[in-house]
Amino acid sequence: MPKSRIELRFGGTGGQGLLLSAKMLADALAAEGKHVAQSQTYEPTSRGGFCNADLVIAGGEVDYPLPIAFDHLVLLDKMAIKPSWPRLKPGALVIADTRLCPELPAGDVRLHHLPLSRTALELGSERVTNIVALGVLVEMTGICKRKSIEQVVRADAPRGFLDLNMDALAAGYALATPVPAAAS
Amino acid sequence: MFTDAPNFDIRNYLRMEMMPHFLCPGCGHGMALRALLWALHELDIDKDKLAVVSGIGCAGRLSAYIDANTFHTTHGRPLAYATGLALARPDLHVVVISGDGDCLAIGGNHLIHACRRNLKLTCLMLNNEIYGMTGGQVSPTTSETRLTTTTPLGNTEPNFDACALATAAGAGFVGREVTRHVPKLKELIKAGLQHPGFAFVEVLSDCTEVYGRKNDMGSSAEMVMRQKSEMRPSVYRDSVDTPFRSTDLPTGILTRNDRPEYGASLRRAAALASKGAH
Amino acid sequence: MNVVDTRRAKPAAKLLSGNAACAAGAIAAGCKFFAGYPITPSSEIAERLATLLPRNNGVFVQMEDEIAAMAAVIGASMGGVKALTATSGPGFSLKQENIGYAAGAEIPCVIVNVMRGGPSTGMPTRPSQADIMQSRYGSHGDYPIIVLAPASAREIYDETIRAFDLAEICRSPVVLLYDQVIAQSSETVALGAAPAAHAERKRASGPRETYKPFAVGADGIPAMARPGDGYRTHTTGLTHGEDGFPTQNPEAVDRNLSRLFTKLDHHRELIDSWETVRCDDADVVIVAIGISARAAKRAVELCRAEGKRVGLFRPITLWPFPEAALREAVKTARAVLVPELNLGQLRHEVERLLGRDRVEGINLINGEPIGPAQIAARASQLASEA
Numbered sequence: 001m002p003k004s005r006i007e008l009r010f011g012g013t014g015g016q017g018l019l020l021s022a023k024m025l026a027d028a029l030a031a032e033g034k035h036v037a038q039s040q041t042y043e044p045t046s047r048g049g050f051c052n053a054d055l056v057i058a059g060g061e062v063d064y065p066l067p068i069a070f071d072h073l074v075l076l077d078k079m080a081i082k083p084s085w086p087r088l089k090p091g092a093l094v095i096a097d098t099r100l101c102p103e104l105p106a107g108d109v110r111l112h113h114l115p116l117s118r119t120a121l122e123l124g125s126e127r128v129t130n131i132v133a134l135g136v137l138v139e140m141t142g143i144c145k146r147k148s149i150e151q152v153v154r155a156d157a158p159r160g161f162l163d164l165n166m167d168a169l170a171a172g173y174a175l176a177t178p179v180p181a182a183a184s
Numbered sequence: 185m186f187t188d189a190p191n192f193d194i195r196n197y198l199r200m201e202m203m204p205h206f207l208c209p210g211c212g213h214g215m216a217l218r219a220l221l222w223a224l225h226e227l228d229i230d231k232d233k234l235a236v237v238s239g240i241g242c243a244g245r246l247s248a249y250i251d252a253n254t255f256h257t258t259h260g261r262p263l264a265y266a267t268g269l270a271l272a273r274p275d276l277h278v279v280v281i282s283g284d285g286d287c288l289a290i291g292g293n294h295l296i297h298a299c300r301r302n303l304k305l306t307c308l309m310l311n312n313e314i315y316g317m318t319g320g321q322v323s324p325t326t327s328e329t330r331l332t333t334t335t336p337l338g339n340t341e342p343n344f345d346a347c348a349l350a351t352a353a354g355a356g357f358v359g360r361e362v363t364r365h366v367p368k369l370k371e372l373i374k375a376g377l378q379h380p381g382f383a384f385v386e387v388l389s390d391c392t393e394v395y396g397r398k399n400d401m402g403s404s405a406e407m408v409m410r411q412k413s414e415m416r417p418s419v420y421r422d423s424v425d426t427p428f429r430s431t432d433l434p435t436g437i438l439t440r441n442d443r444p445e446y447g448a449s450l451r452r453a454a455a456l457a458s459k460g461a462h
Numbered sequence: 463m464n465v466v467d468t469r470r471a472k473p474a475a476k477l478l479s480g481n482a483a484c485a486a487g488a489i490a491a492g493c494k495f496f497a498g499y500p501i502t503p504s505s506e507i508a509e510r511l512a513t514l515l516p517r518n519n520g521v522f523v524q525m526e527d528e529i530a531a532m533a534a535v536i537g538a539s540m541g542g543v544k545a546l547t548a549t550s551g552p553g554f555s556l557k558q559e560n561i562g563y564a565a566g567a568e569i570p571c572v573i574v575n576v577m578r579g580g581p582s583t584g585m586p587t588r589p590s591q592a593d594i595m596q597s598r599y600g601s602h603g604d605y606p607i608i609v610l611a612p613a614s615a616r617e618i619y620d621e622t623i624r625a626f627d628l629a630e631i632c633r634s635p636v637v638l639l640y641d642q643v644i645a646q647s648s649e650t651v652a653l654g655a656a657p658a659a660h661a662e663r664k665r666a667s668g669p670r671e672t673y674k675p676f677a678v679g680a681d682g683i684p685a686m687a688r689p690g691d692g693y694r695t696h697t698t699g700l701t702h703g704e705d706g707f708p709t710q711n712p713e714a715v716d717r718n719l720s721r722l723f724t725k726l727d728h729h730r731e732l733i734d735s736w737e738t739v740r741c742d743d744a745d746v747v748i749v750a751i752g753i754s755a756r757a758a759k760r761a762v763e764l765c766r767a768e769g770k771r772v773g774l775f776r777p778i779t780l781w782p783f784p785e786a787a788l789r790e791a792v793k794t795a796r797a798v799l800v801p802e803l804n805l806g807q808l809r810h811e812v813e814r815l816l817g818r819d820r821v822e823g824i825n826l827i828n829g830e831p832i833g834p835a836q837i838a839a840r841a842s843q844l845a846s847e848a
Contacts, residue, residue: 023477023648030475030650038477039647042503042587064760064834065614065647066753199696202707235689237537248696248707253689255540256698256708257533258563264530268537268545269689271521272495276541276689294533297526450523454516 004059006143008072009087010133011080012100014051017130018076022053024156025134028148029057037065050079057143072141074133075101076116095136097129112140112176119171128161128168135172146173189222197221197231199251206245208316210396210404212363212389216310217246219369219387220279226370227377235276237266239291242317242391243283243310260291263298266305274447277377280307285315288324288344295384299353302381303446308373309346309384312391320394331398346386351439356381358439362388362411368435375437381445388433475650480640481548483615483651484574485510487622488546490656493572494520495545497534499527499553502586503642504576507548528556532573536564539571540697542688544626548574551593552583554600561635562601563699566722568676568684570629570663572622574638576645577752577803579829588829589642591752592804594811597637598781604719606726608733609637609781611751615649621778624735627661632729633683639780641803643753643831666693675706676718682725726782735778736787740766744773746844747795749788749812751777753831754801760834761841770845772838785815796820797844801832 010018019040026036037056054067069089075081075096081104088094090108097116104111114136120129131153138149150169157165198221207213224234231252238247240259247254253276257265262280270278287295287309298305314332315321321334325346329338350358357379361369369387376383388411390396392404401407478486484507488496496515498508508524515522521538525531531547538545549557554575564571577593579585593600597609608628612621618640625636666673666687675695676684687693700708701715709715726733739762741747746765748758755776765772775791777784792798798816800809801824809823824840826832 026477026648026650030477034650035475036477036650037647038649039643042642042646062649063763064756065649066643066831066833068833068835231694232692233690235541248698251694253687253694254696255537256696256700257536258559258699261529261533261560264525264533265537265540267523267525267530268495268497268534268539269541270537271523271534272538272543272545273541273689293526294530297530450516450521454519454521457513457516458519 005062006057006071007067007069008055008057008074008137009067009070009084010053010074010076010130011084012051012076013079014048016051016076017127018051018053020156021130021134022055024149024152025137025144026055027152027156028144031148031151032144034058034144035060035062037062039066050077050083052080052084072137072143074137075104076129076133077101078103081105093140095133095140097133112136114175116175119175120168123167123171124164128164131165131168132172132175135169136176137172139173139176192222192225194218194221197224197251198249202249205249207242208393210390210392210407211242212312212391212408213242213246213310215363215366216308216369216387216389217249219363219366220281220308220373221250222366222370223373223377227374229277229377233275233277235266235269235273235278236281237262237269237278238281239283239286240317241283241286241315242312243281244286246281260286260289261294262286263291263294263305263307267298267301267303270303270305271447271450274451278305279377280305282307282309284309284311284313284325284346285323288346288349292324296349296353298382299350299355299384301446302354302356302443304381306373306376306379306383307385308387310387310389311346312389312395313343314391314395316391316394320391320398330395332395345433347384347434347438350384354443355384355439356441356443356445357383357437359384359437360386360388360433360435362435363390364408364411372437379440381443475652477648478615478651478653479506479648480615480618480645481506481576482510482648483619484548484622484638485514486653487619488572488626489514489518490619491544491623491626492660493544493546493626494518495535495538495543496520496547497523497525497531497538497545498547499525499531499549501528501550501553503578503645504548504550504574506646507574511546528553529559532557532560535571535573536560536569539569540689544570544630546572546574548576550576550578550586551580551590551596554593554596558596558600561607562603562605564635565601565605565607566603566699567697568633568686568722569635569697570633572625572629572636572638577639577641579827585829587642589753589831590803590827590829591641591754592807592827593639594780594802594804594807597639604723606634606723607637607781608632608634608726608779609639610735611639611778611780613640613644613752613755613776613778615644615647616651617778618644619651619653623657623660628729628733630661630663631683631732632726633663633686634726641752666691666695670694674704676702677704678721678725680728682721682728730782733779733782734784734787736784737774737776737778738787738791739774739776741773741775741791742794743771744795745771746773746797746799746841747792748772748774748799748801748837748841749777749808750774750801751780751808754803757832757834758801758837761838764834764838765842765845768842770842772841772845783811783815788812788815792816797822797847799824799837799841799844801825801837803827803831
């Protein structure tokens, strides 16, 4: 598979803003000239069930728009583990919430078990967990520039929640920064 | 020529090249057509701006004889076609001609929703209580006990009161008249054409050939007389013909209200949206 | 080919779903009327147009059922307005009655069918490609119809515009046929300004006395009268003569129907559209549409990376089938592989054109798309045998 193709998933449950995170990242990538295809699985339930937002990113036109195997996986609910885990590439990056996904299967992955939702709660609202996760993903992968994602978040954040969203993004960057060994 | 219509020459509204027409001798639909054309004449409606949309069946065939923009559509659907046409072209005068099978059976859903929407249209339902063109099968308005080719033991299904249905569904204007009284029918159609919302006009017509004959209802002339004596209208209650049946149907304008007209409501909302968009 | 020049200034790319691209394309094409009925997975088109049309001097109406929606669209077009409806399999079945009317009475209109799993209610949220035959042969009687099968959000936008142009030029219903994945996935698309000019139907002209509604010249397409322009014509679903009035005169019926069936032949250069990928030296050519074609495109790359000579032929115009282009594309191929989300509908047409010897299918009907790996594996095997 050509190196330029990257596949990733935001997996969780309905109502977590997974689609919004995926769309924000797609718009940031588009602004950098990347081509992106975004898809999700539709189930009869739109709230409460397993929910996913997938991106396929390429330097040129995306040929097959659906993901085949994930380079990166963000997990915000344990319900998303079962349908997503078997589709990870060897050595894939997994960013999972400690509280919402307390137990994860073993596997050949680069696992980052992080307090995403707790960080969001501390900022004032669990609803920005998706943005914290987005910050972590951008910072860890360098998939797009900070500036690009910040521009999109600034443009798309709901009125009155701009500061919260920007703080969540910054908190995500911070979570992604490896903690110095001495402090651990 | 009728003496009470000195200025009305029906030939001005007909496609004379289509004559002779295909209706059976004694069919009531010709009288209904005459009343419609007379009403259009008296209201001075421009033939170029007149669109007549019809369905399938004997009534559906009438559109071909009218010198206007005419659309002979599919079975039961003329109201749906007319809805699109009238919404796209509010400058046109849209008249629908339908039959009892077309309008109440296969097209029943379209009728109730056309009544509910209250889009400016005039719908003439020519009710002859039978599927005439297909050879005389039972229809939703066939009276109980009548013999038809599909009720050889007599009809056991209750029939529809189309005007009660249209009223209940919300039509802005509902009326009923018999073909026996062409001038009265003309006046009713005129009132319908002038109504700003959806106007439903039921015309009680006769099918001599495949309905009357099968039910021993006599000649065409006798059937028309029966409209007065036996079949119907309560307004003739004091006249000489007795007895009246318990199924007497009221005639004249039965419903008239000023519910908002759908097309105007849509255009008003669109104007507001456009303003908001700029 | 494209009727409309789509070269535009380079705008910013935005994430757009296939259905949103369709709604945007309709507005760009000059569509002024939409009548529909809610059905998954096409409803986003209606929802978008419910907002867009009133702001663009158009009318949106949600009708009481699928049949009425199709009828209203034809009614609006008879009034001279460009009109669209959108549906999915079960609704498409209900619309067939009036699609036949539009074909027979030659009323321009555009119908979107977002294919989902069938038969019957099937799988509303899962992709399928099982309406390939219904889109061509769904209504009774023999009739011509144009079916376009775009495979990406960008292409849906362009093909929606082209659908309206073809409907107007050919006085024919045009179906846009795509699957749930293409409809509901989003892709970064840069939409430019709407094309400046559109095709318009040929209008009746000259004196009323000499105008014949179904008389034609060399292009086989009659000029259409618009209510209010003084022609006062008759339109019917019955067989009719040049004057538009019903006839059962065998000679008149045969003349008009023969003309109807062959009218698209005069416009194949405008109608036909396809894409070929590395077919020039191919030992194996994959023939596919929609999401299956997207998978096949990746499969071609996978096979080529292994040194296997595999190509792709993708009909963008599905009906009339671009048969000459297919024959050209498979010239060097010893095997033709047709992956599709049904039990062989596209393959049936390919076999009709190429014979059965070298054609085989990959078929999936469980609601999942066919992935690139599966297609590549079989294509690679066939290329080795070839």
